[in-house]
Amino acid sequence: MYKQILFSLCAVAFLACNRTKTVSTEKAETGVCPQITNIQARCSTSLDGEWNYIVDIYGAGYLDYRRNPVSVKNSFFRDRGFYGHQKELIEYDFDAAPTLHVPGDWNTQKPELYYYEGTVWYRTLFHQKKKPGCRYFLYFGAVNYEAVVGLNGEVLGKHTGGYTPFNFEVTGKLADEKNSLVVLVDNARRFENVPTVNFDWWNYGGITRSVLLVETPETFIRDYCVQLKKDDPGIISGWIQLDGPDAEQQVCVDIPELEAGVQVRTDANGYARFEFAASPELWSPESPKLYSVAVSSESDRVEDRIGFRSIETRGTQVLLNGKPVILRGVSVHEESPFGAGGRATNKEDAVQTLQWAKDMNCNFVRLAHYPHNETMVRTAEEMGLMVWSEIPVYWTIDWKNPETYANAENQLVENITRDRNRANIVIWSVANETPVEAEGRLEFLSSLMGKARSLDDTRLVSAAMEKKALGGGRMTVNDPELVKIADLISFNQYVGWYDGDADKCDTITWEFDVEKPVFISEFGGGALAGRHGDRTERFTEEYLEYLYQKNVDMLSRIPGFAGCSPWILKDFRSPRRMLPGIQDDYNRKGLVSEKGVKKSAYFVMQDWYSSLKK
Numbered sequence: 081m082y083k084q085i086l087f088s089l090c091a092v093a094f095l096a097c098n099r100t101k102t103v104s105t106e107k108a109e110t111g112v113c114p115q116i117t118n119i120q121a122r123c124s125t126s127l128d129g130e131w132n133y134i135v136d137i138y139g140a141g142y143l144d145y146r147r148n149p150v151s152v153k154n155s156f157f158r159d160r161g162f163y164g165h166q167k168e169l170i171e172y173d174f175d176a177a178p179t180l181h182v183p184g185d186w187n188t189q190k191p192e193l194y195y196y197e198g199t200v201w202y203r204t205l206f207h208q209k210k211k212p213g214c215r216y217f218l219y220f221g222a223v224n225y226e227a228v229v230g231l232n233g234e235v236l237g238k239h240t241g242g243y244t245p246f247n248f249e250v251t252g253k254l255a256d257e258k259n260s261l262v263v264l265v266d267n268a269r270r271f272e273n274v275p276t277v278n279f280d281w282w283n284y285g286g287i288t289r290s291v292l293l294v295e296t297p298e299t300f301i302r303d304y305c306v307q308l309k310k311d312d313p314g315i316i317s318g319w320i321q322l323d324g325p326d327a328e329q330q331v332c333v334d335i336p337e338l339e340a341g342v343q344v345r346t347d348a349n350g351y352a353r354f355e356f357a358a359s360p361e362l363w364s365p366e367s368p369k370l371y372s373v374a375v376s377s378e379s380d381r382v383e384d385r386i387g388f389r390s391i392e393t394r395g396t397q398v399l400l401n402g403k404p405v406i407l408r409g410v411s412v413h414e415e416s417p418f419g420a421g422g423r424a425t426n427k428e429d430a431v432q433t434l435q436w437a438k439d440m441n442c443n444f445v446r447l448a449h450y451p452h453n454e455t456m457v458r459t460a461e462e463m464g465l466m467v468w469s470e471i472p473v474y475w476t477i478d479w480k481n482p483e484t485y486a487n488a489e490n491q492l493v494e495n496i497t498r499d500r501n502r503a504n505i506v507i508w509s510v511a512n513e514t515p516v517e518a519e520g521r522l523e524f525l526s527s528l529m530g531k532a533r534s535l536d537d538t539r540l541v542s543a544a545m546e547k548k549a550l551g552g553g554r555m556t557v558n559d560p561e562l563v564k565i566a567d568l569i570s571f572n573q574y575v576g577w578y579d580g581d582a583d584k585c586d587t588i589t590w591e592f593d594v595e596k597p598v599f600i601s602e603f604g605g606g607a608l609a610g611r612h613g614d615r616t617e618r619f620t621e622e623y624l625e626y627l628y629q630k631n632v633d634m635l636s637r638i639p640g641f642a643g644c645s646p647w648i649l650k651d652f653r654s655p656r657r658m659l660p661g662i663q664d665d666y667n668r669k670g671l672v673s674e675k676g677v678k679k680s681a682y683f684v685m686q687d688w689y690s691s692l693k694k
């Protein structure tokens with residue numbers, strides 16, 4: 081469907097970034113320009129707030145009655161509105177339409193949209209005083225799942241993938257007075273998408289993260305990488321990428337607190353590598369030290385807070401800053417911790433969620449099953465939590481479809497581009513519980529791992545795999561080929577829930593024929609907070625507590641055990657979970673309920689992690 085509208089609506093739109101012959105190379109087929117990193121440090125105007133919306137189940141805003149695409153001027157991108165032009169036949173009006181808050185999902189803002197999946201038009205109006213010599217970009221933190229973006233009646237392009245940022249250049253497209261920004265959002269699930277049609281979380285639709293109008297100089301610092309050099313903790317190294325006509329410039333990196341820095345010259349592509357000697361205090365969960373880092377060019381300057389650390393494996397150990405560390409983790413979905421549910425969007429959401437993890441004695445969170453918002457990652461970094469960062473290659477992906485691969489890889493690239501300067505990210509994960517026997521899967525996943533490493537060879541790369549019974553109570557990971565290329569033997573196991581009862585844990589011995597750290601990326605079971613009974617009765621707190629005790633005993637016996645991230649910190653919405661009176665659209669595997677009540681199993685983990693700290 082989008083192909084149709086894009087071909088007809090966007091014919092002229094994809095020149096978005098071509099106003100000057102610059103080193104900016106937009107993805108021509110989508111109109112999206114290369115991602116601007118560290119967006120919160122840029123000069124920008126927030127476009128968050130109340131946006132008018134129109135639910136468009138039949139696609140009437142862009143298709144005619146034969147389902148042929150209408151012209152842009154007859155589509156809702158035009159934002160013409162009946163009440164201003166009552167002599168014309170116009171059957172929509174954004175001014176008179178109700179509003180949704182941006183950022184936010186539509187499902188939890190409007191009861192009538194709770195289960196809605198499909199297309200919704202969003203519109204906001206804004207004014208911007210344009211400064212001569214400046215460039216302007218519209219930046220979206222994330223829109224689930226597809227977004228076609230129009231400004232002042234012109235379609236700028238399309239972005240696919242619900243959890244990563246994207247931006248369009250709008251220099252020369254801003255009006256002097258009022259600007260109309262229209263976004264057509266579609267969260268319909270499709271087989272070829274990433275994730276595909278089947279997943280165990282709520283398909284929250286909408287403009288789920290903040291929208292900014294960003295102002296930059298003509299030539300600006302679009303991206304950079306500043307980190308400890310791999311295998312040399314006495315050197316800080318990285319690169320800078322400029323964007324604009326004045327590509328060759330003097331650029332500097334300066335860390336005043338360390339009295340260290342460097343000056344280099346960018347090449348004709350606006351790119352320069354650098355390295356310089358420095359002895360930073362290293363970032364760690366115990367001491368999450370971040371430094372103010374200034375990156376400047378002749379025409380631009382941007383500041384960041386950056387930490388320095390190393391992460392590697394040696395045999396069955398994970399080494400943080402050269403020392404063995406056990407990853408005391410928990411898995412987390414991006415949902416608000418404050419009862420109302422819906423997508424988590426802000427700092428308060430992040431602090432509350434991560435504080436539950438800290439109070440459980442965690443030093444690590446698995447941000448499942450897709451890239452979480454940047455504030456979440458940065459808050460975890462400030463609070464001393466290492467992060468497993470993941471893209472939504474989940475379950476039964478369309479492995480042999482090249483477009484599906486390109487989409488997955490694009491989400492990976494956008495995720496790494498946004499977060500490569502975050503010291504707390506220690507693992508890039510490319511998939512979760514994918515079927516080992518599926519044709520094309522191994523090529524798909526090994527290409528993704530290769531891509532992650534080509535973009536960033538300083539972190540670990542893995543995936544959440546599955547387990548396999550070998551007979552006689554012996555168990556192992558079921559993915560020998562992927563284990564060979566991953567840095568960890570990381571897999572989900574549900575002994576005591578999907579596989580037998582909790583006592584089964586006592587009967588199992590784990591064995592692995594590769595010497596790598598073993599990370600249990602999920603285990604757990606369901607309980608409704610406040611529901612009590614015998615420890616053999618499912619969905620009671622007693623069952624869950626016992627399951628955790630037995631799992632903890634079992635995990636402690638795993639040879640090469642390097643950590644775990646039980647499933648999951650908080651009960652989360654999922655339409656797969658329909659048991660009335662207990663689930664009611666919630667996956668109940670949280671250690672904390674959706675209302676913030678800690679279940680007794682939470683304290684099992686808290687005690688165990690406390691003992692592992694010593």
Ligand code: GCB
Nearest residue numbers: 280512513572602647667669
């Ligand atoms: C899993 C999935 C996770 C599910 C969980 C469950 O293995 O990775 O997304 O939510 O199991 O609750 O069944």
